[in-house]
Amino acid sequence: MVFGILGDEKAADSLDQNVKPFTEEDFDKYFNKIFTKQLIKCLLKIKTNELYKTGKSESPEIKDSSTTYKLYVTFDKANRTVELGLATKTRYKISDTEYEEGESNFIYGFMILKNGHIKLKRILIAG
Numbered sequence: 001m002v003f004g005i006l007g008d009e010k011a012a013d014s015l016d017q018n019v020k021p022f023t024e025e026d027f028d029k030y031f032n033k034i035f036t037k038q039l040i041k042c043l044l045k046i047k048t049n050e051l052y053k054t055g056k057s058e059s060p061e062i063k064d065s066s067t068t069y070k071l072y073v074t075f076d077k078a079n080r081t082v083e084l085g086l087a088t089k090t091r092y093k094i095s096d097t098e099y100e101e102g103e104s105n106f107i108y109g110f111m112i113l114k115n116g117h118i119k120l121k122r123i124l125i126a127g
Helices: 009-013 024-034 037-043 048-054
Strands: 056-058 067-076 081-093 099-112 118-126
Touching: 037 067, 037 081, 048 056, 048 067
Parallel strands: none
Antiparallel strands: 056 067, 067 081, 081 099, 099 118
C-alpha cells in the first residue's frame, strides 16, 4: 500500500518516474519523525471522554526551551475520522532586546476502520 495515494497501487504505478511514493516501510522507518515526542506528550493530555462526547478536545500548552506546543483534536463519528492539529509557537532572538515569534501547524488526518484501528490518510504542514 502507498500512503498519500489512498492505497491505490495503480495510481502509484502512474506516478512520474521521479516521484517516489511514501510506503509502509517508509512509515515504519520514519515513525518517530512523523509523530514527535511533543505530539505524543500533548496527545497523552487529551481528555478522551470530552473528545468522544463533544467531538473535540485540546491539550494544555506544553513548553520546552523556546517552543510552545498545543494539540487540537477533532473526532467525527459519522465520517469515522480523527484529526490532530499540533500548533507550535517558537520565539527567536533577533537582538539583545528584540524577539520574533514563528508559528507552524502539523495536521494529521486519520480514518477509523471498521475493525477499530486507525489509518493515517494525510499530513499537512503549514507555517
